[in-house]
Amino acid sequence: MSGVDPGAEDRERRRAERARRRAQPPPRRRSRSHGPARMLAALALVAVGAAAAFALTRTGGGDPSPDAHAQRGGSISATHVAQRPLGPTVTGAAARRAIVPILMYHVIAAPPPGTPYPQLWVTPEAFAAQMHALATAGYHGITLAEAFAAWEHGARIPEHPVVVSFDDGYRSHSTAAAPVLKTLGWPGVLNLEIDNAGAGGITLSRLKRLVRDGWEINSHTVTHPDLTTLGPDALRAELARSRAWIERELGVPADFFCYPAGKYDPTVVTAVRAAGYRGATSELPGAATARSDPYLLPRVRVSGTDSATSVLAALTPA
Numbered sequence: 001m002s003g004v005d006p007g008a009e010d011r012e013r014r015r016a017e018r019a020r021r022r023a024q025p026p027p028r029r030r031s032r033s034h035g036p037a038r039m040l041a042a043l044a045l046v047a048v049g050a051a052a053a054f055a056l057t058r059t060g061g062g063d064p065s066p067d068a069h070a071q072r073g074g075s076i077s078a079t080h081v082a083q084r085p086l087g088p089t090v091t092g093a094a095a096r097r098a099i100v101p102i103l104m105y106h107v108i109a110a111p112p113p114g115t116p117y118p119q120l121w122v123t124p125e126a127f128a129a130q131m132h133a134l135a136t137a138g139y140h141g142i143t144l145a146e147a148f149a150a151w152e153h154g155a156r157i158p159e160h161p162v163v164v165s166f167d168d169g170y171r172s173h174s175t176a177a178a179p180v181l182k183t184l185g186w187p188g189v190l191n192l193e194i195d196n197a198g199a200g201g202i203t204l205s206r207l208k209r210l211v212r213d214g215w216e217i218n219s220h221t222v223t224h225p226d227l228t229t230l231g232p233d234a235l236r237a238e239l240a241r242s243r244a245w246i247e248r249e250l251g252v253p254a255d256f257f258c259y260p261a262g263k264y265d266p267t268v269v270t271a272v273r274a275a276g277y278r279g280a281t282s283e284l285p286g287a288a289t290a291r292s293d294p295y296l297l298p299r300v301r302v303s304g305t306d307s308a309t310s311v312l313a314a315l316t317p318a
Contacts, residue, residue, distance in 0.1 A: 084185045084214070087140050088159040095150035095157045100142070101287040101315045102163040102189075104299040108176040111304065119303040124176040126307065131180050133308035134162060134315070141186025143216040144256045144297075148278060151290035162315065163288075165189040165281065165299065167220060167258060169196035174206040182213055191220040191258035191281070194245050204249060211250050218256040219243045219277070225260060227268045235268065239275040256280060269295050287315070 090098065111121035122130075140158035147163060149155035164181065166173045169192040181188050190210060197204060211217060219242040221227070227235055239257070246254040255278045259268070262283025272280050272295055279294035286298035300314050 084140075084187075086156070086158045087138060089156050090159055091156045092154040095154045096152075096290055098147070098150050098157050098161060099287050099289050100147045100150075100161050100163060102144075102165055102281060102297060102299040103311070104281075104283070104301045105164070105166045105177070106168060107170050108166075108172040109170075119305065121304045122302060122306070123304070124172075124180075126304075127177060128180045129308040130302070130306070130311045131164070131184060131186070133312050135184050137312055139315070141181060141184065141188075143187050143189055143214075144218065144279065144281075145216060147288065148294075163189055165191060165258075167191045168193045168224070169202045169207075169220070171202050171206070174202055174210055178210060178213060178215070187214040187216060189216045189218060191218050192242075192246065193220045193224045193260070194222040194242050195224070197245075197249075207250055211252055216256075217246050217250055217252055217254060218258055218281075219246060219254045220258045221260055226263050227260065227271075228263050228265045232271075235271050236275070239271060239277075243275065243277075259283070264296075 105122060105127070106120035108122055108124055108127050110123045111118040115121065137160070139160045139162045141164050142158060142161045144163060144165075146155070146157060147161065150157035150161075164177075164186065166177060166188060169190060173188070173190060177188060188210065190207075192207070193201075196202060197207060207217065219239070221238040222242045222245070223238065225234075225238065227238065230238065243254040246252065257272050257275075257277040257280040259280060259282055264272075264280075264282065269280075277295075279297060281297045281299055283301065284296060284298040285300070287300065288297045292298065300311075302311055306314075
């Protein structure tokens with residue numbers, strides 16, 4: 001036998017491999033952003049949004065800068081405003097006087113036989129006809145944030161604005177309503193009940209797609225209770241948890257609130273204000289203006305028996 005250790009070469013090779021690995025930086029864990037490509041895309045979106053916001057302020061006729069609340073969501077909003085066809089627009093004093101009808105929808109589907117509250121169901125065909133009738137009449141869809149920017153700061157707004165809002169969070173909002181609004185270049189406003197975010201309602205992936213399409217997502221509580229029946233702690237929890245979920249899971253501010261079933265009292269309104277919401281929509285009839293109570297904004301209810309003509313007629317007096 002020779003004096004050479006037959007395993008020495010193999011041990012030396014393993015030592016060299018360990019030394020090479022120690023010299024390399026540790027592999028990076030995959031984050032929720034899914035790597036550098038997603039991060040670069042997000043940075044690019046922020047840059048585009050900032051540029052669009054700057055362009056809007058340059059064309060706003062020297063209007064005052066929005067407050068901190070408006071600035072928090074301003075870049076996203078400005079990006080979509082810059083990309084959307086707005087038709088004739090107004091700014092300044094005319095924007096502050098804007099009358100903004102807020103349409104209220106629920107399920108966009110044909111109600112099955114025996115469905116409770118069939119008036120809350122609007123067929124996809126009727127919804128499409130109503131939206132195209134409004135567009136033909138010169139209306140242009142906006143978000144509540146854009147309405148508030150006009151009322152408070154004279155920001156640019158379509159001459160004939162309309163907010164198309166949806167309550168609760170149903171799958172049909174993304175499958176039936178969103179494609180119609182997308183063809184018009186309009187955003188929707190979804191008042192989301194958090195318990196509906198999932199397989200039984202509208203999934204998280206669909207919600208994120210709505211956000212990418214420029215939709216505004218507002219709070220409609222977690223469990224859709226009658227808020228007037230809750231104690232102080234439960235009331236605060238419904239208001240705070242729903243807002244936190246939207247901001248955490250969707251990455252957008254939830255600055256507005258919608259009262260479940262339209263039920264409120266002075267205690268509820270005070271709690272909504274204290275929770276930091278900028279405003280809230282109700283089921284009071286009518287069109288919203290800067291003179292409306294921002295925490296009791298009226299809406300125009302659309303039921304299953306409404307036609308394109310009746311919806312347009314409901315907005316015409318406004």
